[in-house]
Amino acid sequence: MKLLFFTDTHIRGTTPKNRKDVLVDTLEEKFREICDIINLYQVDYVLHGGDLFDRPDISISIVSRFAKILNHIKVPIYIVSGNHDIYGHNPETINRTMLGLLNALGVVKIIGTKEKVFLEKDNIKVQLTGQPYVYDVDDVSNRSYYLLDEVDQNIDYSIHMVHGMLLNKPFVKGIPYTLIEDIKDTKADITLSGHYHSGFGVVKIDEKYFINPGSIVRITNSLREIERIPQVVLIDLTDKIKIELIPLKTAAPGGEVLDREEIERHIYKNERMYEFKQTIDAALNFEKMDINDVLIEVSNAQGVSEDVKREALRRIALSQMKGLGDE
Secondary structure, eight states: OOOEBBOOOOSSSOOOTTTSSOHHHHHHHHHHHHHHHHHHHOOSEEEESSBBBBTTTOOOOHHHHHHHHHHTSSEEEEEEOOOTTTTTTTTTGGGSSSHHHHTTSSSSEETTTEEEEOOOOTEEEEEEEEEOOOTTSSSGGGGGTTTTOOOOOOOOEEEEEEEEEEEEOOOOOOOOOOGGGTTTOOOOOOEEEEOOOTTOOEETTTEEEEOOOSSSOOOOOOOOHHHHHOOOEEEEESSSSEEEEEETSOOOOOOBBBHHHHHHHHHHHHHHHHHHHHHHHGGGGGGOOOOHHHHHHTTTTTOOHHHHHHHHHHHHHHHTTTTTOOO
16 A cells, blocks of 8 residues: 655745745646646545645635646645634634635645544555644644554554654744653554654654655745655555655746745744844734744743634634635
8 A cells, every 4th residue: 555645845935035936836747746746646636734734724726726736646645734724723614614615625625633544455454543633733732633542353554644743853942832752652653744844854763763754835934844845655564664755846946936045034023023023022013923833923922821822713703704705
């Protein structure tokens, strides 16, 4: 059985300032290459780690453009919803999003919390589970989101797919994350993660694999992104697990598509903004912030009760969905 995994495609119609190309065209080239890889390696199932889209209400024209490509993939596509796919960091809003629409049309298959999917090919049986992004996915009290604690009998391999900040080493202070070391007791043979765009490749601990190849698109304002080559993961399951990282040939060198000066300006601006934020944090004008920045601010707020956070996120989601025209 062969599976192809990739993540954080962030399909969008606009191009970030730090890129020199037309991003939507570059994304289409990468998706077409992924289709070729699927055919070349005779892949049986496709797995996506979340954030298919850059926002839940992406334009119909962009969705149509990529839905046509996804329809050319003749094997099942399984996905967990990422924070950009849903409203208010709430996976229960999925049926009002463009990802939810693709699921309803059968273009992709969304895996929900506690749902089990069973895959079979050549006498190999795989249990596939998933955890969509939720605002507290990386809270220390919620390791269960990452830990698979039940595997059905007569299963050869178990795969758990999570959209969360799973890392191989400590990260920036103040940003919630989960270390591989913290979840090494999982019963999953393979844990696949998205969300962290730089990725950490493949980590093997006690015959268990932890994988994040990174986003296939470089939109993060980071100098590290210039050196990174977007890639996908081929998982070959026979009597043993074989993992291969496949760099995308359509991904141009970072220096050709990323504007280093713009990235450095962004870093400098962030440093100044952080200093400014420390002095007048209470006076922040949220209306001028990106909605995902607001969601992260609310989710990570210190000294605020969980009930208050949930209510704040609920109201933000309602505000995002206002004017959709249904219900």
